[in-house]
Amino acid sequence: MDNKKIASIFEEMADIFDIKGDSVFKINAYRKAGHVIANFPYDLRDVVAKDPRQLENIPSVGKGLKDKIIELVNTGKCEEHDELRKAIPKGLLELLEIRGIGPKKVKALYLNLKVQSINDLKEACEKHKVRDLLGMGKKTENEIMKAISEHAYFSTKRHLISEAMQEAKRVISFMEKCDDVKRIGYAGSLRRRQETIGDIDILVTVKNPKKSSETVMTYFNSYREILTILSKGDTKSSVVLQSGIQVDLRVIDDESFGAAMHYFTGSKDHNIKIRDLAKKKGLKINEYGVFKGEKMIAGKTEEEVFKSVGLPYIIPENRYNNGEIEYGLKNKKFPEFIELKDMKGDLHNHTTYSDGKASIEEMAEAFIAKGYEYFAVTDHSSIMAIVNGMSTKDIQRQWKEIDELNKKLKGKIRILKGCEVDILKDGSLDFNDDVLKQLDIVVISAHMYGTLPYDAQTERLLTAIENPYAKILGHPTGRLINKRAPMEFDMEKVIEACVQNHVAIEINSSPSRLDLPDIFIKIAKDKGAKFVIDTDSHSVEQPDFMEYGVFNARRGWLTKDDVLNTKSLGKFDTYF
């Protein structure tokens, strides 16, 4: 019963309350708690074991949910949840996945037509029974049919940020060709640089909405990659692209740029909190501006919006209502978070010596182009035979090549000798000490035995971290977004061991890893950890991934000083 499971139970309870028609505020409370718990960095099992009263300090958890969490942790289930599940057929919940179908329609379809699954719904539409229900008609039926086939065709998974970003840039360059567009930019989770992206949100401003919005919308809907147009109005249109990703376009008066960008960047929880603050000050904030009565008093820039509620500018990466607003109100100023330009090197990369696609020299050229001072070559160790892991002979041959290249590239870049050495099942490392002690950089990574039980996994990682040659803990959870779940282990213990043993924690920038995950970065910093931000490059293009790691580091409140590879050679090795 980990945090994610507890969160999903509260979210499911919210859905069932919703279908039953319970209080919308209670439903929101369950949903919010689910969301907070899914992103809560401390393991609730530990909180319950140490001091269950602390649960009430979690925002959105009060007396009621505290008891439910305790029940879930101790017994593995929750009585009220079980009763709710019995109260409705299981298949009703999957109906909510269909676009345009919400709790009210689910209830009506079930009560009137005995619809209990997506299949039932499809049949009901085909037999034209849905159109007879109150509030539904022929068009509703058609839309549902369309939405069902879309649901069957496209995966419901969230998108990698790298892929969403590419798609967004194509849409934006198309939209830029429309003369009526004044300013354009991506918003939503993409602008917040969230680890995964649900859809692409794009904001367009125009000089004269009355004159231009229709033109802009029509132009948008002519984009050749569009599969379906979901909606089209004066200010807003949603479409689905051939690739299955949804694009939401919002068109607003350029005078409202700041308020619109703030609204559309979110997150939703951040927006709600900001609007609530405004309300308490006698103001109203929406996407058009900040209003005192009828009068717009701010909204040209995001800074104005924040200022109206007493806040300094908050970077998009941090807009989650998970502490940034309280901090801003109190301190009026944020730390200077790390930036991409602070990076001086990359300490985890692969070459043709294992599963990389480029030679050491080609990688060196790629990093020189980035303006770095140094990079480490860290190919796989021998147990990773499936990715051509290196034997001792291989790595010795590699050292020779690095020595020669370092002579050749002197003054341009410095290549460090390293290895991504596998953590074996017992926590020992996959090279002997003779090899390890000659390396500048030892990244220790677990690629195998990812499904060991919680305690065994924790012990294994601790043993590896305590190895005197270990320098960097590579992609700590081992997750592959949408493909492989993170390993289960005691994250707090692992972080603490890294701090004690002076092992830097990697923030792996590869978009399918993003590991250490963002939610743990801040608690690791608070425990005194040092970090490296690496790309784990396997080709000359992948050094570009660095920005994704930096964005996550910013979300984790890291400054330059927290990250070793913002320092020059010789300035960070003392940590290891």
Added chain:
DNA sequence: GCCGTTTTCGGCCCGACTGTTTTCAGTCG
């Protein structure tokens, strides 16, 4: 169900689009 610089009750963000409606509910952002 949660929460408190209007503290233990009475609020809880605010708005666009669609389809069906004759004034708005449902869904979504």
